[in-house]
Amino acid sequence: MNNDREAIARWQRMLARYSDENYFFLVRNYLGPVGTPFHKPTLTARLTNFFLNDLNQERIVALIDDDDAMILTAVHLMRTPCENDILDLFRDDYPYAELQRRIVNLEERLLLLPAEDRKGLSAVAVNPLLETRLEKEIFSLTSLFCGESSDRERHPSPALVTENILRGYLNLIVQGQVSDSAAMEARLYASAPMEGMFPTIEPDRVPKLFVMLRKLLEFLQVVAASPDGRHTVSRRSCDALLNLNDRAVTLLLLSAAFTRIVRNANGNADLTSTYGSCGRLAVDFLALANALPPFSRKSYDRLMRILARRNGLSFSVEIADGFLDALLVLGIMDNVSDSGADMGYQVTETARRLFLQNDDEQLTSPLTVDSDCTVSYSGSRRNSCGTSEDLLYLIGEVRQVDVLCRYEITRQSFRHALDYGLSFEEIAGYLEKASANRLPTHLVQMMGEWYAAYHSVRIYDGIVVCCDTRMTRIIDQHPQLQPYIVQRIQEGVYLFSRREEARWRLLLQTAGADMLPKTIQEEMWRTRPNAARLSANVRQQDEIEETGLSLLMIMEQAPQTLNGTRAPASGFSLTAKRLEPWTRPRFLEEIAQAIDRLHLDGTDAEEMDSRFRSSLLLVPQQVVRQRLYTGLLSASGFDFRGKLNLCKSAVGKDDMILEVRIYDNDEEKNILLQAKELMYPTSQDAMLRGIVLPTMEERTIPVSRMFLVKRQRLSLLGGHYCEENRNLHHSIS
Amino acid sequence: MGDRPLIIQSDHTMLLDVHSPDAGSCRDDIIAFSELVKSPEHVHTFAISALSLWNATSAGLSVADIETRLQRWSRFDIPESVGFYIKETAGRFGTIVMTLPIDPSDESHYLLKVTIPRYAKEIQARNQLAKLLTANGDDTFLLDRYQRGEVKLQLVKLGFPVDDRIPLTHGEPVPCRLKERTGTGKSFKPRDYQLLAADALIGDGGPGTGYGTIVLPCGSGKTIVGMEIMSRLSTRTLILTTNVAAVHQWIAEIRDKTDLSADQVGEYTGEKKEIKPITVCTYQVLTWRPDKEGDFPHLRLLKDGNWGLIIYDEVHMLPAPVFKVTAELQAVFRVGLTATLIREDGREDEVFSLVGPKRFDVPWGELESKGWIAEASCHEIRIPLPAELEIPYALANKREKYRIASENPLKMDVIRELFRRHPDDFILVIGQYIDQLQQVAKEFKLPLITGTTSNAKRDELFSRFRNGKQRILVVSKVANFAIDLPDASVAIQISGTFGSRQEEAQRLGRILRPKERSSNFYSLVTRYSTEEEFAANRQKFLAEQGYSYHIEVWR
Structure with missing residues (x-):
């Protein structure tokens, strides 16, 4: 009831937006001649009753043909498009003049009305009194998106970026495997070991996916590239990221990918609001595309145009191309082929399933730390460590991300974990707490050895080196190290040349300090004005500030975009139903007879005929002598x-x-x-x-x-x- | 579903939770179509490969059977890609069949029948294969009999398994039975797993059986498996092994545990050239040739010996020329024995194709828990580098670094300490560098066996060790394989071949014969040196078998 009342109120507000001339044209068309003095509220109430009448509604709906249905569905999806949005959307389907005529005709039939909430713009919306009925009987995704048959060759569905793939990828970054050199990165991702690590991702998608992932994580400030080309992860952001469920991860990445594309196409777009719009677009896309059978590129473009308009984003072919690429690379959509021929696109089975499953379907399991130093788990690790962070991506080296995910704790992976500020106790404590069985003694002993080796040398500020007795002996006597020692501060404490850091580090490593740690307080000296890398670093920081978007900010300010709702909160209830082909309704005979009985001639007859053909006549009571247009047509x-x-x-x-x-x-x-x-x-x-x-x-x-x-x-x-x-x-x- | 023990990965590996109550049944079900890759403490890895699937289908298992078994045990949904792979790969078996020619008088050819025309075209398009085959109609080819192995190998490399329906030829009969009481009067009976291994190889005696590789841990009695197969086939047998000492061990075992008479068993080595119904020879003598370009005169023994069975002991050591001849011996029953199917040259596939696929494998831990091999504790003792070597080490290249670390003189103190720690054990000190071994031998006044030690001397020293007259031996890598020293209970590895996993396992194997006391394996490693990294790599195979090293730091 409330909805009805609200719809009536909206309808009346919409009617109030017509000019008097057009208002009276509509009133006369539906209610017949009206006498003076006019009392607009009464007329509006009568018109409202006319449109609320069941029989009239039935007839209005019966007169909606396939083309009308397509346009109305589009308007419904776009919510309040301008007439030009509609013209733009269907420009390839109809000649301009015909399309123009059709839109005006839908306005005359009061199926489209001036949108109430877009003052100053020629925006239209579907008649609120009819919308519910149209939704049930007329709106159809198939009519709009030329749905194809779903009987296609079945291929394994591409994998989405899950929490586990993200963990594996973050681990590659922690292990220093990710480079910002495009060539190196492409080589790495095209390599066979990478296929072994991520066997669920099709080999030819691995390079594209991981390059995109790096860019998105940089964009979200989860990963940062330092001026020396190394990539580092933000532990806080990683922790937040790895606590998202797979659906939220997919939405986040898709929204971020769309935001980057829009941002690149439109440099001055506000990032926060663009992210919001892109997030809504992503949700809408998944809701609609999920309901569709395979669709063509043309339908894809149309869908994106509609959703861009719906969510207040500008649209261009470049943006649509970018979105498509992101959807394919992220495994949300894939190509459909029929006997080898490219038939278009569809939402992947994995994406479909993801948006149907319950959150609690993502099972968690404890870690199994085995005697060969592999650490394995199945399902999700989300929230499985209680309040403690997920440290696996910092501690191990990813070996396989699959049904069972496997990492191996190695000397180098342990060093990286220490470089990220973890202590021996934290690492051992985490493994102990997260694993289902007792830690192998051998592993604990090895970690103890590695920890001791790591602490045989400390490097502060990139130049001050403090060593234990053994390394002191080596440094004091190693002839090749002497040129790099600027000063012996005291026993076991040296000032080394910053400029030659890479070279003396290498010498120390080969001399028996292969667990050489990262410089302590590295970030601090980088901000000093005389550092060679300063300018690049400042530039990078500026860029980060300029982007104004980060995962942590999203989680704080727009958590709803990550809530990973089971059915995307789009408000769509459309399906890909197929409408029966339109047939001329019988009641038109009744109208035609009424017109005949009037014996009109000349322009009157011409005008009545025009109203009849334009589906403006629903009941015989409308067929009366009156002139609605002025002058000749x-x-x-x-x-x-x-x-x-x-x-x-x-x-x-x-x-x-x-x-x-x-x-x-x-x-x-x-x-x-x-x-x-x-x-x-x-x-x-x-x-x-x-x-x-x-x-x-x-x-x-x-x-x-x-x-x-x-x-x-x-x-x-x-x-x-x-x-x-x-x-x-x-x-x- | 949550309690099921098997997790199937997209890369066709399967992970078995060994703590599940159903782990044993599951393992029995899946081993028919997969291979055990590693078996650490908690999760064992099995791999489904083309060869394992073809073996399964050749043994009569259908794709549906495989799928049913996977569904029965899988904890999660089976990845789509695995389902596709099994259907596609297993379905290939049986599409190419090798048989005797239709014309029984044709004794120089075999027939290759291809049931799928597309495959026939693909085969013809490959030069490597086309030159071995003569078209004989649209879908059949003739091949020379001696090319049987080569054709099979090339086809397998292309992804087409050959269903070889040509029965193996039974060689000249040589009656042979295992004795119930050994020559020394002890009661003797092969263990269950040894019988199962022999069953797995011989199968039902039909096509596709009678050849393959058996993988069993060191000390678990692979020789017994060989002898069990000999007794079942009772035919002229050639046994190939790695060195003369091993030849002697085989001969001694055969005499001790079979009813074959001494004059039925011959030795074919550098020293003796006896060809008897049962002949034991070394790979070395077969691949010896007078000059680099010349022929291998003794390879004839392999080809022309009219053998009914060939046993390749330590098959992972099979040298290339023997591979070549083995390809021509596809009609002969053959068995490969090894503890570690790791070949440093990566030719495991050729072992599978030519000697035969893996027919039997069992986790080391399983035999240890049943007491069939000794319980062994592994120790890694980390020793600092003396201060005077730190700078030479720092300045050395990678290879020299390894050598400096390996020959760390402080290892001598550790050896002394270990001798003190094990006053009653029989100890092997094993190393890579002769100088270092000589120093140890000299320092502790111990006998040394290296490649230059005469066979007679080696036999004598091993014999003294076996009968308790010599408690400690210093040995080079010549003792890595095939040397049976039942009482050895301590091995001290003072240096090794860089990161060789296979060597580490074989060395541990020297002390795995079951005995009253448990065994200890010590690996001496220089702390903060490249030796640590190589040691970690060396230990991988054993770690994957469930062994873990206890680390001690020498101060």
Whole structure:
């Protein structure tokens, strides 16, 4: 009931947005002649009743043909598109003039009304009194997206980026395997060991996926590239990231990918709001595409155009290409082939399943630390450590991310963990707590040895080296190290040359300190003005500040985008139902008979016929003698006066256009013209200056050269159409 | 589902939770179509490979059977890719069949029948294969009989297993039975797993059986498995092994545990050239040739000996020329024996194709828990490098570094301490560098066996060790394989061949014969040196078998 009341209130607000001229046109069309004095609230109430009437609604719906259904579905999905959004969406399906006519016709039939919440724009929305019914009976994704049969060759479905893949990838970063050199990165990801590590990801997708993943994680400030090319992870962000469920991870990555693409296409877009819009778009996309059978590229473009409009994002072919690439690389969508022929796209089975499963279907299991130093687990590690962090990606080396994920604790992986600030106690404590069985003594002993080796040398600030007795002996006597020692501060404490750090580090390593630690407080000296790397570093920091987006910020400010709801919160209840082909409803006979009984002639008959063909007549009560349009609707041939009058009547009326047929360069052409000025009228000729739609080119045409002129509505929405949409028209052309 | 013991990975490996109550049944079910890769303490890894699937299908297991077994034990959904792989790969077996020619008088050819035309075209398009085959109609080919192995090998490399339906030829009969009481009067009976291993190899005696590799831990009695197979086939047998001492051991075992008479068993080595119904020879003598370009004169023994059974002991050591001849011996029953199917040259696949696929494998830990091999404790003792060697070490190249670390003189103190720690054990000191071994021998006044020690001297020293007259031996890598020293209970590895996993396992194997006392394996490693890294690599195979090293730091 509340919904009804709300719909009626919306409908009435929408009606109030019409100009008087258009309002009374609509009232007269549906309610018949109205006498003066006018009382608009009464008229509105009568019109409301007319549209609430079940029989009338039934007839309105019966008159909606397949093309109408397609346009109405699009408007419903876009929520409040401008007329030009609709024109743009279907420009390849209909000639411009026809499409224009169809939209105006839907406005005249009060299926589309001026959107209440987009003041100043010629935005439309579906009639709120009919929307629920249309949703059930008319709106169909199939009509809009040319759904294909779903009987396709079955291939293994591509893997999505799951929590476990992310953990494995973060581990590669921690292990120093990720480089920002594109060539090195491509080589690494194309290598056979990588296939072994991530066997669920198709080998040819691995390089693309991981390069994209790096960029996205950098974008979200989970990973940072230092000026020396190394990548480091932010532990806080990783912890937050690895606590997201797989659905949230997918949404996050998709939203971030879309945001990057929009940001690249439109440099000054505000990142936070763009992320919000992209997040909603991602959710909407998954909801809609999930309901669709395989769809073509054209349908994909249309879907993205609709969703971009729906979520207030600009759309371009480049953006659609970028989105498509992201969807394919992230494994959310894949190509469909039929006997080897490319048939389009579909949401992958894994993505479908992900958005259907319950959160608690992601089982967790403890770690198994085996005697060969492998650490394995199945399912999710999310929240499985209680309040403690997930440290596995810092401690081990990823070996395999599959049904069972396996890591191996090695000397080097242990060193990296220590470099990230973990202590022996933390590492051993974590393994002990997270594993189902007792830690192998051998592993604990080895870690103890590695820990001792790691602490045989400490490097502070990149230049001060403190060593134990053994390393002191080596440093004191190693001839190749001497040139790099700037000063012996005291026994076992040296000042080394910063410039040559890489070389003396290597010498120390080969001399028996292969667990050489990272410099302590490395970040601090980097901010000092005299550091060689300062400028690059500052630049990087500026960039981070400029991006203004981070995972932690998203989690704080827009947690709803990560809530990983089971059914994406899109508000769509559309399905890919197939509508029955439209057939002419029987009640039209009744209307036709009523028209016949009226015995109209001349322009009256022409006008009634036009209303009938335009589906504006629903009940016989509408069939009464009255003139709704002023002047002639069309004039042709030698009727110069008629053509001139039509042109004259259209001049300066922004909601009217002229469809003019002329010979242009020996070719018959139909053009749509918005009349601006009639010049030099004489009894023989006159010049009509107008704007050609949709190119917005200005032309002056002698009326005598027009052999057909038709006057028709451009819009029922008011007089600001042309100016507001000039730019949009340019984009269409 | 949550309690099921098996996890199937997308890369066709399967992980068995050994603590599950159903682990044993599951293992019995899956071993028919997979291979054991590693078996550490908690999770054992099995791999489904093309060869393991073809073995299974050749033994009569269908794709549906395999799928049913996987579904029965799998804890999670079976990855789609695994299902596809099994169907696609296992389905290939039986599409190419090798048989005797239709014309029984044709004694120089075999027939290869290809049931799928696309495969026939693919085979013809491969030069390597086309030159070995003569088309005989659209879907059949003839091949020379001596090319049987080569054709099979090339086809397997292409991904087409050959269903070899040509029965193996039974060699000249040589009656042979295992005795119930050994020559020394002890009662004797092969153990269950030894019988199972022989069963697995011989199968039902039909096509596709009678050849293969048996993988059993060192000290678990592979020789007995060989002899069990000999007794079942009772035919002329050639046994190939790694060195003369091992030849002597085989001969002694055969005499001790079979009813074969002494004159039925011959030795074919550098020293003796006897060809008897049962002949034991070394790989070395077979691959000896007078000059680099010349022929291998003794390889004839392999080809022309009219053998009914060939046993390749330590098959992972099979040298390349023997591979070549083995390819021509596809009609002969053959068995490979090894503890570690790790070949440093990566030719494991050729062992599988030519000698035969792995037919039997059992985790080391399982035999240890049943007492069939000795319980062994592994220790890694980390020793500091003396201060005077720190700088030479720092300045050395990688190879020299390893040598400096390996020959760390402080290891001598550790050896002394270990001798003191094990006053009653029989001890082997095993090393890589002769100089170092000589120093040890000299320092402790111990006998040394190296490659240059004469066979007679080696036999004598091993014999003294076996009968308790010599408690400690210093040995080089010549003692890595095939030397049976039942009472050895302590091995001290003072240096090794870089990161060789196989060597580490074989050396541990020297002390795995079951005995009253438990065994101890010590690996001496220089602390903070490259030897630590190599040692970690060496230990991998054993770690994968469930052994773990106790680390001690020498101060």
